[in-house]
Amino acid sequence: MLQTVYYEQPLNERVRALLRLEFLFQQVNHAMRGNSAWDSRMALQGLFDILALTGRNEFKGDLLKELDRHASTLSRLRQTPGVDGPTLDGVLGKIEEVVNRIHGSDNQLQEAVRQTDFLSAAHKRSHVPGGSCQFDVPALYHWLQSSHCVRAEHLRGWLTPFGPMQDAVTLILQLIRESAEPRPEIAIHGFFQRGLDSGAPHQLIRVSVLVGRSCFPEISAGRHRFTIHFLDQPDPNSRAVRSVADIPFELACCAI
Template identity: 30%
Template sequence: MITFEHPLSERVRNFLRIEYLFKRFQDEIVCSDSVWAHHLALATLFDIMECAARAELKLDILQELERQKQMMAQNRDRQSALLLQEDLKQVAQGLLGIQQKFGQHLRENEWLMAIKQRMLVPGGTSPFDVPSYYYWQQRPFEERKADLQNWIRTLMPTYDAISVLLSILRKNSREVNCFAKHGNYQHPSLAQNIHMLSIEVDEADRAIPEVSANKYFTHIRFLAVSDERLRGSQLDQDIRFKMIMSSFDPVME
């Protein structure tokens, strides 16, 4: 089975993008000692800087953390709620402990910003263009890895907080088994507090869900997997799938 997550708010959309980039960065620095893997990791670091640069992101995260803490406080009789409340407290403290703007220490690093600019040019980081970067690439794997980990260290509190919130979102969900006749499915209006839809479909169906959702109705149509086009043609076959409705608030059955 393969699960496609579809955010229903701008806040969740930003959280998912940032989570995706941080996970990609971690994979690129630990899964290979290749120079090219670390080149991609550095490019991903720059993507994280841009994706999480919104001034209101930190406020969005802190507000949701506080709201979740208040809801957890109402469930003091449950051990899991107490543990989650402690997690929420720790990630909030970590985020509040970062006084500077997100990625400010990186933006003040002239060498890194020069490489970031050169990456916008095809082949712009070749050895003769940026000799100092080529020198860095020839250093031992562990030294390069340590540099990358050091550069991302002050960004991790943002990732840690988003990870906790997305974990809450994914766990606080309701599943519905659905049937898309001729690749089409319509669902009555979702509850207003649904923040993400996840569509779980069998990989053997070679189908990609396209979701349109608002407060009045949800329309899901399945497109054929295409090796040549970004969007394949609509499938005319029946598809069985699972729809998972997730919320930061309690989900009503």
């Protein structure tokens, strides 16, 4: 079976933040499966970035508003002919469950993680190139000498207060991605452009291409249209140039 890879372009700041958070949670979860001190360093760096992205007081409220918006949109589908009622009820149940978890999350626990002296010291030095080596942050170096089990336990403890947030990010992006079916398209001489209905709640552009191609899509989007340029770069040491070939791909304009 041919494998495909997805390239995504967010169409508003909220989805942009969600995609970045999804990436960071994936980075941390992947790093925590490793046993080495380098894996723990990667997990910590992801945690620092999560703390930075979620530091706004209104971020929790933004997630709840987005979940409520999706619940309202989906609830209106109940009277639509042909809609699978049990499946719709299941999705609405998941949304309600995640909303309850967000409401039940303890902001004080999240703030306690932010105020941990060890994390604060390591985070400050992480902004300096090479600033987290052993002589810069001896406390970090000491912690990295601990066993994998000890480091993993600490990391899980720091991440646990952000679990409901991760669940919300995952569910919202799943609903957005599943709101549109991919359709086959062709970029003539590596170029494709299409208009967007400004009255529709477009959230995300998704482009899928076959794995192994030497080209990749560069997507730019505005309020009324989006453009895709396919660029050839078989060697990263060479500058990417616009493809002159007709490129088949699949496109999904996600709106919900």
